[in-house]
Amino acid sequence: MWDYSEKVKEHFFAPRNAGAVDGANAVGDVGSLSCGDALRLTLKVDPESETILDAGFQTFGCGSAIASSSALTEIIKGMNIDAALQVSNQDIADYLDGLPPEKMHCSVMGREALQAAVANYRGEEWVDDHEEGALICKCFAVDAVMIEETIRANDLSTVEEVTNYTKAGGGCSACHEGIEEILMKVMDERGETFDPTAVAGEIKKPTSGLTNLQRMKRIEELLEEIRPNLQRDHGDVELVEVDGKYIYVKMIGACAGCQMASTTLGGIQQHLAEGLGEFIQVLPAEELARRAAMGA
Amino acid sequence: MADGIYLDNNATTMVAPEVVEAMLPFFTEQFGNPSSLHQFGDKVGRALKKARKQVQALLGAEHDSEIIFTSCGTESDSTAILSALKAQPERKEIITTVVEHPAVLTLCEQLEKDGYIVHYLKVDKRGRLDIQEYYDLLSDQVAIVSVMWANNESGTLFPVEEMAEMARSAGVMFHTDAVQAVGKLPIDLKETSIDMLSLSGHKLHAPKGIGVLYLRRGVRFRPLLRGGHQERGRRAGTENATSIVGLGKACEMASEAMEFEKSFVRAMRDRLEQGILSQVSHCFVTGDPNNRLPNTCNIAFEYIEGEAILLLLNKMGIAASSGSACTSGSLEPSHVMRAMDIPFTAAHGSVRFSLSRYNTMEEIERVIEAVPPIVEQLRKLSPYWADGGPVEEPEKAFAPKYA
Numbered sequence: 001m002w003d004y005s006e007k008v009k010e011h012f013f014a015p016r017n018a019g020a021v022d023g024a025n026a027v028g029d030v031g032s033l034s035c036g037d038a039l040r041l042t043l044k045v046d047p048e049s050e051t052i053l054d055a056g057f058q059t060f061g062c063g064s065a066i067a068s069s070s071a072l073t074e075i076i077k078g079m080n081i082d083a084a085l086q087v088s089n090q091d092i093a094d095y096l097d098g099l100p101p102e103k104m105h106c107s108v109m110g111r112e113a114l115q116a117a118v119a120n121y122r123g124e125e126w127v128d129d130h131e132e133g134a135l136i137c138k139c140f141a142v143d144a145v146m147i148e149e150t151i152r153a154n155d156l157s158t159v160e161e162v163t164n165y166t167k168a169g170g171g172c173s174a175c176h177e178g179i180e181e182i183l184m185k186v187m188d189e190r191g192e193t194f195d196p197t198a199v200a201g202e203i204k205k206p207t208s209g210l211t212n213l214q215r216m217k218r219i220e221e222l223l224e225e226i227r228p229n230l231q232r233d234h235g236d237v238e239l240v241e242v243d244g245k246y247i248y249v250k251m252i253g254a255c256a257g258c259q260m261a262s263t264t265l266g267g268i269q270q271h272l273a274e275g276l277g278e279f280i281q282v283l284p285a286e287e288l289a290r291r292a293a294m295g296a
Numbered sequence: 297m298a299d300g301i302y303l304d305n306n307a308t309t310m311v312a313p314e315v316v317e318a319m320l321p322f323f324t325e326q327f328g329n330p331s332s333l334h335q336f337g338d339k340v341g342r343a344l345k346k347a348r349k350q351v352q353a354l355l356g357a358e359h360d361s362e363i364i365f366t367s368c369g370t371e372s373d374s375t376a377i378l379s380a381l382k383a384q385p386e387r388k389e390i391i392t393t394v395v396e397h398p399a400v401l402t403l404c405e406q407l408e409k410d411g412y413i414v415h416y417l418k419v420d421k422r423g424r425l426d427i428q429e430y431y432d433l434l435s436d437q438v439a440i441v442s443v444m445w446a447n448n449e450s451g452t453l454f455p456v457e458e459m460a461e462m463a464r465s466a467g468v469m470f471h472t473d474a475v476q477a478v479g480k481l482p483i484d485l486k487e488t489s490i491d492m493l494s495l496s497g498h499k500l501h502a503p504k505g506i507g508v509l510y511l512r513r514g515v516r517f518r519p520l521l522r523g524g525h526q527e528r529g530r531r532a533g534t535e536n537a538t539s540i541v542g543l544g545k546a547c548e549m550a551s552e553a554m555e556f557e558k559s560f561v562r563a564m565r566d567r568l569e570q571g572i573l574s575q576v577s578h579c580f581v582t583g584d585p586n587n588r589l590p591n592t593c594n595i596a597f598e599y600i601e602g603e604a605i606l607l608l609l610n611k612m613g614i615a616a617s618s619g620s621a622c623t624s625g626s627l628e629p630s631h632v633m634r635a636m637d638i639p640f641t642a643a644h645g646s647v648r649f650s651l652s653r654y655n656t657m658e659e660i661e662r663v664i665e666a667v668p669p670i671v672e673q674l675r676k677l678s679p680y681w682a683d684g685g686p687v688e689e690p691e692k693a694f695a696p697k698y699a
């Protein structure tokens with residue numbers, strides 16, 4: 001079964017604000033019945049201040065759909081509707097101490113429900129422009145539509161490139177076959193044939209000749225380049241020590257203890273190795289302490 | 297049974313204590329390689345021989361050499377289908393059904409990519425096949441028919457004996473995935489035209505990771521794994537002796553318990569079903585109630601979702617499973633429910649209760665008490681439900697925008 005946080009379980013077993021709000025003046029119905037998750041959000045908005053006085057949900061869906069509906073209503077109650085519209089699906093997931101990646105896809109419909117309810121309040125028609133396909137990469141929750149569009153927009157032709165652009169395939173590798181099939185289809189459209197042996201971009205030859213100081217600076221620069229990616233996922237990385245080919249880093253924030261930590265380290269290692277043009281190994285800072293303790 | 301009430305025996309079963317006991321010596325003093333000449337190997341070799349006879353007896357196979365031990369049901373399914381294709385390279389078609397287990401379906405989808413033509417027999421709303429459709433597809437182009445004996449989700453039985461007969465008349469090989477049927481139904485293979493049959497130990501109180509492919513004598517065969525001479529060269533790799541011994545014991549016990557399964561397990565299942573249906577409105581049994589495994593009951597609860605039901609059941613110590621999309625991490629509810637054309641609002645709320653001879657009537661009564669309040673609790677949250685019943689024209693009253 002899913003690895004749900006305590007917070008998710010709590011909101012599922014004892015949901016807050018269940019049911020329709022009395023005297024509601026905003027309703028948003030969103031979801032997908034084929035996915036098995038759909039939500040009706042009802043709001044009572046004060047017409048003067050545009051503050052959300054009360055919010056209620058009715059959900060047809062799984063444990064995390066019910067929990068995230070409950071979390072959404074808790075978050076937005078008392079907010080001005082413009083502020084509420086800034087609440088993202090990630091905010092809802094954060095409020096619940098995270099959700100399994102498979103569950104981000106279908107069950108967090110909060111932002112859409114809010115947009116639909118606010119549109120309804122303002123007498124507008126809400127149209128959802130985002131399309132979703134089958135989940136391809138389960139490690140990083142990337143779907144087929146996203147992969148297809150990225151391949152098309154950037155003329156990608158290898159799985160490695162797809163991983164660099166979308167993260168898809170950067171984890172357990174189980175989806176590489178699925179990504180290859182999408183590549184095959186899109187490349188076929190543009191009159192090319194997919195070549196599974198092709199290599200992404202040019203291969204950089206190892207270039208040494210940096211002084212220790214230059215090398216250190218280069219490592220810092222390279223880390224700087226990937227920092228935005230980590231920060232987007234509410235994490236960060238700090239350089240702790242460089243010892244020959246061993247580079248020790250500390251994972252901070254959401255990255256620390258994240259189940260994806262070793263994948264992230266792998267990604268950092270790849271980036272540093274390519275940027276430095278040499279074989280290096282990126283290790284967590286705890287490893288440094290362990291090695292020191294062993295006198296190694 | 298330990299803590300909780302286990303009604304998920306189609307997923308896997310408890311290893312019977314007697315089976316564990318039979319296996320233990322083969323972890324310790326009886327560690328020899330059955331192929332070895334010395335006494336260490338010889339004893340294990342004899343134990344395997346006994347196990348093979350025990351499996352043969354449960355299946356009613358004519359010869360014990362028709363039993364090939366494999367690593368699981370999935371391996372048996374793959375071996376059977378791939379063997380038929382390899383042995384008859386001129387035949388490029390396969391007949392199977394839309395409701396097979398992924399062990400067969402996923403392989404068939406892959407084979408389509410490799411250029412084979414796969415015919416998927418449809419089912420009606422009760423999960424039944426159209427035998428005429430099947431009959432019309434049989435030809436000398438078909439390498440193999442692979443049809444499950446009992447469906448793992450609904451418990452619905454297919455008339456495989458009759459279908460095997462028809463295949464034989466047309467000169468086509470017939471395989472059945474009987475993973476859910478073996479141990480729950482009497483089987484007498486020597487009286488049938490079934491050429492190959494898959495079973496899996498962990499569905500009949502033997503351990504996980506042991507399976508059998510029954511291969512009728514005289515049927516053309518190509519191994520999946522080549523190597524040593526084990527299983528007469530039909531499945532290379534040193535035997536999983538411990539598990540084979542366990543499976544043998546489990547088969548012997550299943551033969552003895554067959555009457556109990558047909559009467560008492562069925563009675564518990566019927567009581568469970570009647571108890572739930574009489575108390576909960578807007579739910580129905582999926583599949584073919586008059587023609588199914590004695591241990592399985594699959595109920596679709598309308599307007600609520602299965603994972604939520606399972607989480608609440610689990611909180612009360614009750615284990616079952618669901619065909620909802622969410623429990624599998626996929627985007628669609630179970631292919632079996634969809635194939636029977638069950639609407640989304642019910643398919644996502646389907647819950648499978650699968651019993652075993654280790655359940656008791658007292659447990660069943662506790663489940664009957666637990667289910668109605670859980671369904672009620674979730675329906676209170678449902679946008680399709682108001683004031684103790686579904687809203688009027690539910691599908692119109694709540695038609696969410698796709699998000």
Ligand SMILES: Cc1ncc(COP(=O)(O)O)c(C=O)c1O
Binds near residue numbers: 448
């Ligand atoms: C009908 C059917 N076939 C095949 C299998 C796969 O068996 P195994 O898990 O031993 O590979 C199962 C088990 O879930 C099943 O129910």
